[in-house]
Amino acid sequence: MNPIFAAAQTSVFETMSRLARETGAINLGQGFPDDPGPLDVRQRAADAVLHGFNQYPPMLGLPELRNAVAAHYKRVQNLDLDPDREVMVTSGATEALAGALLALIEPGDEVVLFQPMYDAYLPLVLRAGGVPRFVTLRPPHWRFNEADLATVFSARTRVVLFNNPLNPTGTMFDGEQLAHLARFCVEHDVVALCDEVWEHVTFDGVVHRPLMAVPGMRERTVKIGSAGKIFSLTGWKVGFVMAQPELLRVLAKAHQFITFTTPPNLQAAVAYGLGKDEASFKAMRAGFQRSRDRLGAGLAARGFTVLPSQATYFLTVDLGEGADDVAFCEALVRGPGVAAIPVSAFYAAGAVRRTVRFCFAKADATLDAALERLTGATLGSRRPFTAS
Ligand code: PMP
Ligand code: GLN
Numbered sequence: 275m276n277p278i279f280a281a282a283q284t285s286v287f288e289t290m291s292r293l294a295r296e297t298g299a300i301n302l303g304q305g306f307p308d309d310p311g312p313l314d315v316r317q318r319a320a321d322a323v324l325h326g327f328n329q330y331p332p333m334l335g336l337p338e339l340r341n342a343v344a345a346h347y348k349r350v351q352n353l354d355l356d357p358d359r360e361v362m363v364t365s366g367a368t369e370a371l372a373g374a375l376l377a378l379i380e381p382g383d384e385v386v387l388f389q390p391m392y393d394a395y396l397p398l399v400l401r402a403g404g405v406p407r408f409v410t411l412r413p414p415h416w417r418f419n420e421a422d423l424a425t426v427f428s429a430r431t432r433v434v435l436f437n438n439p440l441n442p443t444g445t446m447f448d449g450e451q452l453a454h455l456a457r458f459c460v461e462h463d464v465v466a467l468c469d470e471v472w473e474h475v476t477f478d479g480v481v482h483r484p485l486m487a488v489p490g491m492r493e494r495t496v497k498i499g500s501a502g503k504i505f506s507l508t509g510w511k512v513g514f515v516m517a518q519p520e521l522l523r524v525l526a527k528a529h530q531f532i533t534f535t536t537p538p539n540l541q542a543a544v545a546y547g548l549g550k551d552e553a554s555f556k557a558m559r560a561g562f563q564r565s566r567d568r569l570g571a572g573l574a575a576r577g578f579t580v581l582p583s584q585a586t587y588f589l590t591v592d593l594g595e596g597a598d599d600v601a602f603c604e605a606l607v608r609g610p611g612v613a614a615i616p617v618s619a620f621y622a623a624g625a626v627r628r629t630v631r632f633c634f635a636k637a638d639a640t641l642d643a644a645l646e647r648l649t650g651a652t653l654g655s656r657r658p659f660t661a662s
Contacts, residue, residue, distance in 0.1 A: 286619040294613035303613035307635040322539035331538040335363025342545040359519040366511035367500040373528035383432035390620030439472040444583030471500035569634040572645035587635035
């Protein structure tokens with residue numbers, strides 16, 4: 275058995291969702307909306323199942339979806355992508371990440387990662403033979419600077435894996451940080467693997483800027499998106515990868531031996547959805563922003579220090595110096611009955627243990643019920659629920 279996967283713990287999302295089911299807790303852990311998602315997009319998928327072609331689609335994805343992806347990113351991010359040579363459809367962003375890491379890394383290559391990082395990154399990098407080099411981000415701003423990059427980039431760096439907006443913190447890196455990162459990528463001839471699955475779920479009018487659009491990055495960026503996040507349908511697992519033709523050809527080789535294709539009916543529905551007008555994306559953002567504000571205000575009223583969230587389905591609270599986020603989350607799920615995610619689970623080493631992630635992509639009644647459960651636990655204390 276391979277020791278990397280044998281030693282890997284069950285994902286913190288799976289663990290907390292199971293605990294929530296067992297204890298009857300309200301699940302604000304794993305990130306998924308409780309809304310069924312846009313009816314017209316789901317209807318398109320249903321129609322495609324019943325009346326469409328349900329055999330293997332082309333390996334790179336349905337032409338109509340690749341065209342829709344290119345047109346969509348031209349419209350929302352002013353990217354010029356050739357749908358035939360620079361866009362590939364994958365079974366979720368996860369497959370895109372796995373394929374890209376397998377395709378781009380040779381054993382011994384160094385890979386720069388920013389922690390907290392999405393849980394799949396490190397096992398995949400290690401299994402591909404990569405040597406991880408970590409930039410550690412800390413609350414409340416979760417920023418990096420040039421000195422942080424200078425410490426981890428070397429002549430052996432092959433890939434930087436960059437998640438923006440960042441799960442679990444709900445923050446976006448600004449233009450200055452993108453420019454720093456681009457400069458290091460160019461100077462060290464590094465490929466940037468950009469996990470931008472949260473690019474559409476942004477708040478307060480903040481607009482996502484793809485690293486691919488920063489000067490010098492077009493030829494060395496692999497951009498990854500996910501329909502699951504764009505349409506609030508996380509189980510759909512339809513992702514897209516965008517890169518210049520030479521890079522995409524290599525990624526396609528990995529894809530053809532992992533999943534080869536992605537369900538054509540879902541692809542057809544996503545192609546339709548990407549063409550919807552800006553108003554529907556705006557409405558999606560406004561809905562999640564309202565939920566963010568509802569949960570954030572409720573937590574603040576109960577004594578929590580709520581950190582800013584500019585994107586994603588998540589906000590984090592700062593429990594303060596010396597806190598133990600894992601013990602806190604266990605106590606929270608078993609006591610008042612609310613599941614959340616300890617942010618330390620997103621670190622490989624030197625974890626920050628003072629922050630906890632809550633998912634606000636839920637109906638008002640669910641958020642209110644969770645806040646109600648927290649009320650008794652918070653009385654008179656700034657560190658509301660002391661970990662045992
Ligand atoms: N990357 C990040 C940062 C994520 O948050 C997620 C899912 N929440 C994924 C990748 C996986 O996306 P998909 O479901 O499309 O595989
Ligand atoms: N991306 C989701 C989250 O961050 C979880 C996905 C999963 O369970 N692997 O909560």
